[in-house]
Amino acid sequence: MARVDLKNLTKKFEDVIAVNNMNEVIEDKQFVVLVGPSGCGKTTTLRMIAGLEEVTGGEIYIGDRLVNDVPPKDRDIAMVFQNYALYPHMDVYNNMAFGLKLRKTPKADIVKRVNNAARILKIEELLKRKPKQLSGGQRQRVALGRAIVRDPKVFLMDEPLSNLDAKLRVQMRTEIAKLHQRLDATIIYVTHDQTEAMTMASKIVIMKDGLVQQTGAPQEVYDHPNNIFVAGFIGSPAMNFVDVTVTDRITLKNKQFELETPSKIKEIIKNNDLVGKEVVVGIRPEDLEDSQFVPEAKDTNIITANVEVTEPMGAEIYVYVDIDGVLMTARVIPKSKLKSGDVAKLFVDIETIHLFDKKTEKAYI
Amino acid sequence: MVLKKSILYIIIIILILIWLLPIWTSFLAAFKSPEDFINQKFYELPSEFSLIENFKNVFSIYKLHRHFLNSIIYAVAGGTIAIIAASLAGFSIIRLKPKFNFPLFLIIYSGTLFPFQIFLIPLYKMFNTIGLYDTRIGMILFYSAICIPFSLFVYRGFYTTIPREIEEAARLDGCNSFKLYLHIFVPQSIAPTAVIALFQMTWIWNDLLFGMILTRSRSTRPIMIALASMSGPSGGTIIPYAMAGAIFTSIPTILLFILLRKYFIQGMVLQISNE
Numbered sequence: 323m324a325r326v327d328l329k330n331l332t333k334k335f336e337d338v339i340a341v342n343n344m345n346e347v348i349e350d351k352q353f354v355v356l357v358g359p360s361g362c363g364k365t366t367t368l369r370m371i372a373g374l375e376e377v378t379g380g381e382i383y384i385g386d387r388l389v390n391d392v393p394p395k396d397r398d399i400a401m402v403f404q405n406y407a408l409y410p411h412m413d414v415y416n417n418m419a420f421g422l423k424l425r426k427t428p429k430a431d432i433v434k435r436v437n438n439a440a441r442i443l444k445i446e447e448l449l450k451r452k453p454k455q456l457s458g459g460q461r462q463r464v465a466l467g468r469a470i471v472r473d474p475k476v477f478l479m480d481e482p483l484s485n486l487d488a489k490l491r492v493q494m495r496t497e498i499a500k501l502h503q504r505l506d507a508t509i510i511y512v513t514h515d516q517t518e519a520m521t522m523a524s525k526i527v528i529m530k531d532g533l534v535q536q537t538g539a540p541q542e543v544y545d546h547p548n549n550i551f552v553a554g555f556i557g558s559p560a561m562n563f564v565d566v567t568v569t570d571r572i573t574l575k576n577k578q579f580e581l582e583t584p585s586k587i588k589e590i591i592k593n594n595d596l597v598g599k600e601v602v603v604g605i606r607p608e609d610l611e612d613s614q615f616v617p618e619a620k621d622t623n624i625i626t627a628n629v630e631v632t633e634p635m636g637a638e639i640y641v642y643v644d645i646d647g648v649l650m651t652a653r654v655i656p657k658s659k660l661k662s663g664d665v666a667k668l669f670v671d672i673e674t675i676h677l678f679d680k681k682t683e684k685a686y687i
Numbered sequence: 688m689v690l691k692k693s694i695l696y697i698i699i700i701i702l703i704l705i706w707l708l709p710i711w712t713s714f715l716a717a718f719k720s721p722e723d724f725i726n727q728k729f730y731e732l733p734s735e736f737s738l739i740e741n742f743k744n745v746f747s748i749y750k751l752h753r754h755f756l757n758s759i760i761y762a763v764a765g766g767t768i769a770i771i772a773a774s775l776a777g778f779s780i781i782r783l784k785p786k787f788n789f790p791l792f793l794i795i796y797s798g799t800l801f802p803f804q805i806f807l808i809p810l811y812k813m814f815n816t817i818g819l820y821d822t823r824i825g826m827i828l829f830y831s832a833i834c835i836p837f838s839l840f841v842y843r844g845f846y847t848t849i850p851r852e853i854e855e856a857a858r859l860d861g862c863n864s865f866k867l868y869l870h871i872f873v874p875q876s877i878a879p880t881a882v883i884a885l886f887q888m889t890w891i892w893n894d895l896l897f898g899m900i901l902t903r904s905r906s907t908r909p910i911m912i913a914l915a916s917m918s919g920p921s922g923g924t925i926i927p928y929a930m931a932g933a934i935f936t937s938i939p940t941i942l943l944f945i946l947l948r949k950y951f952i953q954g955m956v957l958q959i960s961n962e
Binding site: 372374393394399400401403404405407408409410411412420425468472 | 859
């Protein structure tokens with residue numbers, strides 16, 4: 323296994339900058355997830371590490387070796403593709419053994435490695451089948467098996483679960499996480515699904531328009547987003563954003579509410595000299611609750627708004643309310659009787675709110 | 688509904704009969720002795736079974752078997768060379784993307800845009816000049832060249848359907864470009880290769896024009912010229928012999944179709960979906 327070091331990595335496609343001066347260290351045995359919307363440069367980054375895309379600028383190190391000009395086959399990496407990319411004319415055994423055969427691995431060793439990988443992935447009985455005789459989940463396992471048998475320094479995975487149905491995706495998510503623990507491998511995983519990123523990663527790299535927005539442990543990124551993009555991208559349902567003005571009394575005021583600030587927020591306001599200015603306040607849906615069920619609810623920590631729609635999820639209810647033309651989501655307990663057309667009083671857990679600059683969209687610290 | 692279906696079936700049966708009639712009479716003629724053929728109505732069954740006798744005469748008088756060998760060599764060698772060259776070219780144009788790959792493709796493909804006859808005179812002159820006239824090598828070269836454009840068109844279309852990720856996975860597994868072609872592209876090309884083999888080998892087998900212009904001697908002339916010359920310069924054709932010869936010359940193409948029909952149908956589907 324090895325660490326991967328990206329230094330000032332840049333990729334341009336004619337005039338479009340797909341990856342812009344990326345600096346990132348992926349430590350040995352780390353499970354790093356590159357996450358972001360379509361076109362953010364995450365797959366391009368992965369493909370540059372794999373050697374499938376030429377680097378426009380910067381350096382890629384795998385271990386201590388500069389690999390910019392090393393062909394893909396000599397980088398000691400294995401990749402799992404979104405559409406599995408299994409060889410249709412080969413059976414499962416040969417799909418997994420192909421890379422080893424090309425490397426002139428002794429036959430006994432190939433048999434041992436393939437059987438071992440098949441056992442780990444529970445596909446032993448499929449070894450004689452062709453890819454077209456397999457289900458999506460089975461194909462994905464074979465694709466993983468093909469990577470495992472190579473025993474590479476780094477595993478690269480390009481949205482490997484996005485072609486699976488929802489239930490299978492959750493199941494394979496756990497399996498890949500288990501696999502990571504079992505193999506003790508360095509894994510770089512690309513996805514646009516923030517849930518996958520949150521549940522699997524030891525480190526998340528969030529990208530947008532070719533730029534890294536934030537890097538960190540999933541919980542850290544969730545709790546302390548750097549900017550509005552990260553705050554809105556990580557977490558489901560997404561964070562709510564409302565424009566407010568910081569009053570002289572250091573409250574956050576909007577047409578529909580005025581929230582008293584706790585000492586932590588007061589300090590941020592003071593440090594950034596925000597009194598009298600307009601800021602964006604970010605509130606996670608789980609930090610809003612039906613005030614009926616919160617004893618400490620009072621006028622200074624509730625938002626009153628019209629309920630547009632409610633979505634009962636079983637364990638919770640999503641309540642969508644209209645705040646000054648903006649639709650906000652609250653995750654309230656299932657006991658709540660709020661329904662569409664009601665005037666809801668939502669308690670805000672003010673300790674956990676986030677403040678962002680309206681222009682730069684950066685978080686105030 | 689039943690009436691509609693019945694009418695449809697009647698029309699189909701009539702069409703089949705119309706189509707089968709000349710084949711049936713040819714077969715029938717091949718089984719008849721020359722005397723029977725002259726004395727009987729064309730639809731009457733032969734009074735004696737003369738097919739073997741007719742075949743014997745075809746071989747002893749017209750030496751059709753020698754030309755048969757020539758044509759087998761041309762079809763197999765020409766078809767094989769065209770298949771290898773066109774699949775390599777298709778792979779290169781689609782996957783290695785050399786500079787000017789599309790103009791290169793167009794130049795090669797333009798071989799099918801013009802009627803073949805326009806090549807006749809220049810080819811005849813060129814073959815004479817460089818000593819390829821009336822040689823088997825010359826014929827093999829010509830047939831492979833004429834088959835390449837269509838073959839390239841089919842391979843090029845087929846290779847675009849192989850997902851890019853499979854190529855990338857193979858490269859990560861350790862393939863260079865040639866191994867990629869050999870281990871990944873070739874094994875997947877059975878269906879298009881069957882289509883090309885069937886079409887092109889049949890074309891070479893059935894060619895009369897180029898064989899007639901570019902060869903002269905018995906050791907090089909393909910079978911169709913021999914079959915055509917059975918009719919004789921003054922029209923004194925012995926029809927049962929000619930029909931026996933026609934059946935004999937049809938054997939390879941029929942066998943080829945039976946052999947490749949499974950892949951041929953796959954290939955046709957593939958080709959249609961590409962176009």
